[in-house]
Amino acid sequence: MSNIPNEQTRWVLAERPVAEPTDATFRKETVPIPHSLADDEVLVRVDITSLEAAMRGWLTDFRSYRAPVQIGEVMRSAGVGEVVKGGKTLKVGDLVSGGFGWQEYAVVKESAVQKVDIPPGGSPIDEFGATGTNGLAAYFGITTVGQLKPGETLVVSGAAGATGSFAAAIGKIKGAGKVVGIAGGPDKVKFLKEEVGVDLAYDYKSADWKEKFIEEVGLVDVFFDNVGGEILDFVLSRIRRFARIVESGAISTYNTSEPYGIKNYPQLTKFSATLQGYIFLDYASEFPAAKKELAQWAAEGKLPRKFHIVDGVDALPKALGDIFSGANTGKTVVRVSKEALRFN
Ligand SMILES: NC(=O)c1ccc[n+]([C@@H]2O[C@H](COP(=O)([O-])OP(=O)(O)OC[C@H]3O[C@@H](n4cnc5c(N)ncnc54)[C@H](OP(=O)(O)O)[C@@H]3O)[C@@H](O)[C@H]2O)c1
Structure with missing residues (x-):
């Protein structure tokens, strides 16, 4: 556990926006990183977080295909990260994808994450590309x-x-x-x-x-x-x-x-x-064939590979704003960890 810090930054939903999200919509918190886990859990360092236009809908309490994020809850998002404390089947160093949320570290059930295999020379950012x-x-x-x-x-x-x-x-x-x-x-x-x-x-x-x-x-x-x-x-x-x-x-x-x-x-x-x-x-039942x-x-170069990359956990709300201002071209992702800065 020596490389795992004691505290982390995370963003929770502070209030529901009426129109455009404001500085008051999300609240930045510094909280302890749990160092003891249940048998079926792993601790993941979040490297890449995916940003979606749909996130705006998750901030509003209306009937939809998914329940809204609750006030005080960590903002929901998909991500890719590295297991830093292993479980039963996943080992330290394994790259995994899952719903990690807007935070630097996530405690998740092993069964709730998928192992990610990156080909040599590949980038975990591609998890959010053509097959995402x-x-x-x-x-x-x-x-x-x-x-x-x-x-x-x-x-x-x-x-x-x-x-x-x-x-x-x-x-x-x-x-x-x-x-x-x-x-x-x-x-x-x-x-x-x-x-x-x-x-x-x-x-x-x-x-x-x-x-x-x-x-x-x-x-x-x-x-x-x-x-x-x-x-x-x-x-x-x-x-x-x-x-x-x-x-x-x-x-x-x-x-x-x-x-x-x-x-x-x-x-x-x-x-x-x-x-x-x-x-x-x-x-969902047709995903394997579609992917x-x-x-x-994508391998034949027939699909664009274009990412709008934003850096740092602090920049998550701004990166969501980019999707609405049109500052992005292609897929918006945030490199949350310093280890992820090498990925393009
Ligand atoms: N049905 C599904 O399963 C599904 C799944 C994923 C996404 N989506 C939908 O796909 C759409 C795009 O989402 P995304 O996550 O891929 O984001 P994105 O296209 O990467 O970014 C959103 C883009 O929308 C444009 N935009 C923003 N506000 C606008 C406005 N008022 N008028 C015109 N254009 C505006 C901006 O480009 P400009 O610079 O061109 O304005 C911006 O770059 C959303 O409607 C989302 O809900 C649907």
Whole structure:
């Protein structure tokens, strides 16, 4: 136990935000690290923490697919870390993934973590890449929910983020006739064209993007929507007959106290279109096959490998804010431990 410090930093939910999280939303605490564990527990040093747009939903007490984080509870998150005090089957030095939360060390049941095998030269950050939550969400959204067919026009909003960039790339792999990305700012448009390989990309913060979209894109068969609100309303006005609107998420509404009123929903009737929401966990039984395919595409260089890396346990709330301000391109992760700083 000599290398394990006595105390650690963690972040707990202090109060529920009404709109955007503020400095009062999370409270930083310094607490002792338990040095005695139950037989079935291990102590993990948290190296990498994954940040998700969905975390904003976990801060609000409403009916959803997961219970909210409780006031005073360590903020929930997935992570990768190293076992620093072993259990029955896991040994010191084993790399594991699990729900470690916003803290430097986590006491977890051995049965609640999965051993992670990193190939030589690989990085544990890739646990949150193509085969992670966002890759899977994109995979099932484009295939099972969106039923994308070769030759069709696919539009993706929030396209330069973690989920969106995988959705756009999978659209290309699946033979879409045209893949169109929508994202904020010229750098993201460049990323989409040069690194994701979309055919057309639009900066929704520019004044004339809708006019250009109407002129250049034509009609839309599948809309993979991460943003909701005004962008969803606009794309609804552009759908083709039998279009599929895939509601991956509605990030533009997560920090607002008033819901956005969609005006163009009657288009669904006029064009016999469907709008379907889903949670990637709906398809858990199909994860092994999907991960195999995603890993294959990643190895072939067909999926983007782009991370927005933030350092230090202190930066966790700020890193979550980056997902909402759009400061991130690709997947947002925090290197929590100093040992993780070598991972890219
Ligand atoms: N259904 C599922 O199973 C599932 C699973 C994972 C994620 N998701 C959804 O996927 C979406 C993206 O989540 P993520 O974790 O992958 O985050 P992300 O895409 O890496 O980051 C979010 C991006 O959203 C954009 N954004 C933020 N506020 C916006 C606004 N008001 N209007 C337009 N764009 C805005 C920002 O890019 P810009 O610079 O382009 O604005 C930001 O980079 C979310 O809606 C999330 O709920 C769904």
